[in-house]
Amino acid sequence: MEKQIVIVCSNLGMLSASVLSIIPLIRPYQWQSLLIPVLPNDMLDFLDAPVPYIVGVQNKTPDLQSRLANAVIIDANKNQIKSASVPQLPQQKELLSALRPYHSRLVGESYLARKRPVYECTDAQGGSSQRFLGSS
Known part of the structure; x- marks a missing residue:
């Protein structure tokens, strides 16, 4: 890939x-x-x-x-x-379902929070990131 x-x-x-x-x-x-x-x-x-x-x-x-x-x-x-083509990831459905709670939490923030630069994150975003990284 x-x-x-x-x-x-x-x-x-x-x-x-x-x-x-x-x-x-x-x-x-x-x-x-x-x-x-x-x-x-x-x-x-x-x-x-x-x-x-x-x-x-x-x-x-x-x-x-x-x-x-x-x-x-x-x-x-x-x-x-x-991209001309997007490859299918192995076990893509399982990966998406595992990432969905983290994604929901990150995008569930207010409009202003989403406009923040990527290197500045809220406490909720930081916590979600830490939990995601810790689960691998």
Whole structure:
């Protein structure tokens, strides 16, 4: 299920943090392929490599989009994810039912709480996250 993942963000700090944050998210698995937090614009030819990778780029250009027909593109500026195909996860129904209580608790907050930056969380969100991480 390894894919080519490209994260686009104009803020270099957010870009590198976003790319690097994917590694802990796939725990207990380990990423064994290429990881480049910020790919310079003059090295975009690298995106044509036929291997799985997680790469951060600062600007989304029409040339970039044409190169990434089969990649997962995460646009952090627009809060969007685009993918040509979404793989089915093993035991997807069981995973969704296990995550549903945590999701309900996190999104059940007020509208203003949902507008808060992702790095600031409420006590309820922090508690739900800790319980989720502790249950694995």
